[in-house]
Amino acid sequence: MDCNAWVGLWTFIGMFVFLMLGVPIFIALMAAAFVGSWLIGGPIYTFQQFASAPYHITSSYNFAVVPLFILMSVLAGNCGIAQGAYDAARKWLGGLRGGLLMVTVGAAGIFGAACGSSIATSAVFAKMALPELKKYKYDQSLSMGCIAAGGSLDALIPPNVGTIIVCILVDASIGKALVAGIIPGLVFAILLMMTIQVIGFLKPTAVPRIEMSVSWKEKLNALAFIFPVIFIILLIIGGMYFGVFPPTVGGAMGSVGVLLIAGLRRTGIKVIAHSFYEAVLLNTQLFPLLISGFLFSRFMALSGLPKFLLQLVIEANLPPLMVMLIIIIFYLFIGCVLEFMSMAVITLPIVYPLLLGVGFDPIATIIILVFLSEIALLTPPIGMSAFMVAGVAGVSPEVVFQGIIPFFITCLVLLGMMVFFPGMVTWLPNLFYGGISV
Amino acid sequence: HPAEAAEAQVIKLKYSTSFFPPEPPSVFANHTLDLVEKKTNGKVKVERFMAGALGGPLEQLGLASSGAADVISLHIDQYAQQLPLHQITNTELMVSGAQGLASVTAIVHELPETKPLFEAEQKKNNLKVLHFYVNGPTGITARFPAKSLADVKGKKVNVIAAYQREVFKELGWIPVNVQIPELYEALSRGVIDAIFMATAANVPLKWHEIGKVHLQLVDNTILSTPLAFNMDSWNRLPADVQKAFIEAAWETAQWTVEATEMNLKGTYKAFEDKGAKVVKISQKESEAFFKVLFKHSVNNWLNICKTAGVEREAKVIQKYWDEMKWGKWKK
């Protein structure tokens, strides 16, 4: 094994130990990046990286989507819009076991059509749905796991920035790949709902059914409280599909929309001001993780560890399904720590031709890889979506990771379906674009 | 041990770029580096970190200046204040690729009056800049059935640099803020009506999938993204390796003339394959367009140089450039 790859591996392990000792995650990542960069790149390299990265990574317009959507959801939570909607959902679906959690999954799917970032989606639903789910006695850990996993819907339902980047990297059709995510997205939503039902069957207290009788009049009255939410969603999705604005600023438009409703409801200025304050603090809980994640990714790239591991797979000359299995394990492992963009950049030029070479369909492969990178956001030790939900809920991340377990299995089921029945991915884009070349 | 001795003699260099592998600057850099490795018989090995693996577009200069990377693809327009004089090479020339290459090579690397000015600026940034590559023309991809440039008037077009707003104002285009990764969605949904960018970017970034028309201006080109060495890394190289780099860069630069031609044909074909039209803009309309563009881009450049305190040097360079940009300069 190459010396740099060794350093990469040991730094990875050291980082993990630091994490388990309870060192703040971003500090553990930065410390590991520092030590590793110094050992491989030397002082000049390390000095330069730590000087320029904090500013340049943060001053990104792409990332502005995160604080803007956090702002929107905090406003919606504090102005009572989210409560109204969940109250209505409870009146209509409360009798169904796990009804509110299933509503949350459905809403995350719809929201995915408006947003291009799954971390932002997780933040939105953690803020809006968690307090409501808690109120109706849903298991906290499980709810958080479901919300984090539900965020992955965002990556499958277009638009999605990740899919676009992957297509540019491997030179595939963006339009086709975006459309290809729709059916797996819908299937994933159904699978998540089925998971909720199974959990409800096995452990009824975690996913309660609310015993109550609601008159039709009450039910119809409750619908009025759904209108604000529908208004916001239409505003964001409509604005994007009719070309008024690109996905990144959907959060800004949504926030203004929520403020408009808050104004109509005469929400106090204090509540609104406090929402901005709260949103900014939530955002700051997440961002140091992104910066340090980038620094660590850069160090990983420098060490050549991912390339080295992939080279092993290539040389082993395995049968196709074995290759796919190892690639999946590889991404779950390396995706532990790498942020999506860096991971894609380092690994795709090797992984994509490798999978195509053993006979997998290009479009199906892209969707599988995009989805794998989403799962990486859910798994310990570094899972950004899980951290986001933990940050919003004010709990330690392992509580979220624990709740994710059943939904992680759901993710694996979807992965298996896409591997064995690639038709579920390729059917729709072929219908739209014809079965010609990528 | 002979194998170990050979191993010890291998010169390892780190190359960094923020461009994706399919984008022309990366393709050109790879071409050069492959040539160098071949020319030096494996004595030089360049580790390549692409697509921003070591840093974003605005971090590349810092990587090279500090020596964190040995060599980068220098995205000149990102560093207006650090490389004010060099900014002129990032404005269009209304000439063929071959002539553009000859002009920029002359002004940066050959002409006794201008060469030292560029070298001084590189030295100030601890850089050694090799030959420029031909990046081909600028064109317009529209989602509406445009037949001429006049049809773009009153339409929404993406804007990036501040001075472009002046150009758009004079042309009657409406500037819209869209960042490059979002251009695909923005054009497809109609946030903008047209993209005004380097033609070479269309296929890698997939705009040919969604454009209805590509407006092709008359021969014009930008010279861009030369390899730039950290000065100390450069000085550490043995003379024969330096020579190999200079030769490889020059051979690649000449190759980019043909590669860009081929790439252009491929781009136009890609549009046509998707059912889009490629419309040639007349000489007259193109010239009128470049007149407006040059006025503002050169003015902008002069302002940058003035602020940086190199106005006098800029005037010397401008004397040549004014000829070059219209194709009137001859060696």
Next chain:
Amino acid sequence: MRGFILQAFHIVNRITRGLAIIAALCMAILMVVNFTDIIGTKFFLQSVPGALDISEELMVLLTLLPIAFIALERGHIRITLVEEHLPMAIRFVLLMIQYGVAMLISGFVTWRVSVQFLKTVEVVQLKEGIDLPIWPANLAVVIAFGFLTLAWILLFIKTLVVGIERKGIGEG
């Protein structure tokens, strides 16, 4: 000693809270700039010059300025799984290591970003889409990490003092 630390805590807490409030204002401005840009482009055919560049600079301010406040008030996200099962004495040692490492790393970043800041001042680096200097946002990065380092130092000392006092009580 204890009084002095509490006093220092109080002051730093107030300053970092102020930074967080500035960040909240920046978030409001970010929203307004983007909203104005969209509405302006769509209905008045007039976009905000440099809206993307302004947003990028605001992102730095709103994201990093509250970083020290988070360290003092809410705590940065961390995994407490193992820690919870350890005896008090070991937890104390772990905490000291944590704050020590955090202090060193933040201090190192503060040093490096101040070098970067000075460079942006020296060449008066501007954004591409509008003549907006980038040194203010770079200064914000220095301030943010400077206060973060200070926060860790205070937490380190506080934990140490409390730990020693507890030990004293335990022995007495």
